[in-house]
Amino acid sequence: AQKITQTQPGMFVQEKEAVTLDCTYDTSDPSYGLFWYKQPSSGEMIFLIYQGSYDQQNATEGRYSLNFQKARKSANLVISASQLGDSAMYFCAMREGLLDSSASKIIFGSGTRLSIRP
Amino acid sequence: GAVVSQHPSRVICKSGTSVKIECRSLDFQATTMFWYRQFPKQSLMLMATSNEGSKATYEQGVEKDKFLINHASLTLSTLTVTSAHPEDSSFYICSASAGRRWLVGDTQYFGPGTRLTVL
Numbered sequence: 511a512q513k514i515t516q517t518q519p520g521m522f523v524q525e526k527e528a529v530t531l532d533c534t535y536d537t538s539d540p541s542y543g544l545f546w547y548k549q550p551s552s553g554e555m556i557f558l559i560y561q562g563s564y565d566q567q568n569a570t571e572g573r574y575s576l577n578f579q580k581a582r583k584s585a586n587l588v589i590s591a592s593q594l595g596d597s598a599m600y601f602c603a604m605r606e607g608l609l610d611s612s613a614s615k616i617i618f619g620s621g622t623r624l625s626i627r628p
Numbered sequence: 629g630a631v632v633s634q635h636p637s638r639v640i641c642k643s644g645t646s647v648k649i650e651c652r653s654l655d656f657q658a659t660t661m662f663w664y665r666q667f668p669k670q671s672l673m674l675m676a677t678s679n680e681g682s683k684a685t686y687e688q689g690v691e692k693d694k695f696l697i698n699h700a701s702l703t704l705s706t707l708t709v710t711s712a713h714p715e716d717s718s719f720y721i722c723s724a725s726a727g728r729r730w731l732v733g734d735t736q737y738f739g740p741g742t743r744l745t746v747l
Contacts, residue, residue: 553740601671616662616736
């Protein structure tokens with residue numbers, strides 16, 4: 511079974527509009543973390559935002575916010591006022607077992623290619 | 629934020645040769661490093677997890693003898709693709725974590741990736 515599901519393979523958005531990238535996850539671990547990464551065409555993975563399973567509030571980082579709905583197991587990324595430089599692949603990822611003594615692996619979704627139109 | 633470097637950024641080699649890729653954490657000690665492989669237009673697939681001073685843990689389906697991983701110090705891990713073949717051509721990305729278990733959400737920081745082309 512897929513642990514991380516991103517159902518939008520590609521999206522086109524007009525510049526300055528807000529955009530929501532969907533992500534649902536599956537875990538039975540009560541302790542987990544959710545991440546969003548951006549991968550431009552150059553290939554590097556850029557960390558955007560993090561949400562912990564015990565966090566009471568939705569995470570925000572500048573223009574990025576994470577709409578965390580725990581009961582629905584969704585962690586959608588919202589980008590406000592999109593810019594041309596936001597065009598990239600976006601990956602949702604999850605790390606389970608945060609209480610484990612060792613750093614546990616991150617599992618990635620299939621990604622969403624976001625294209626911003628001028 | 630933390631910086632992770634990879635070297636080389638691109639490598640082209642002949643079939644049958646071995647290629648070594650280095651991953652370094654520049655401003656923090658990485659107790660754990662991860663190696664990923666990414667085919668064009670696909671997601672990152674974890675190959676192995678390496679902890680400093682111990683043997684790497686490989687994901688199912690990844691050949692240990694083909695992809696040799698050495699995590700000799702807290703700032704360096706190497707991936708050696710032995711006897712490379714054209715099907716090994718891919719984008720290889722490493723990430724590093726300080727393994728701070730008391731810090732919920734300890735982030736993995738990624739290197740810039742290495743594009744391997746085997747002719």
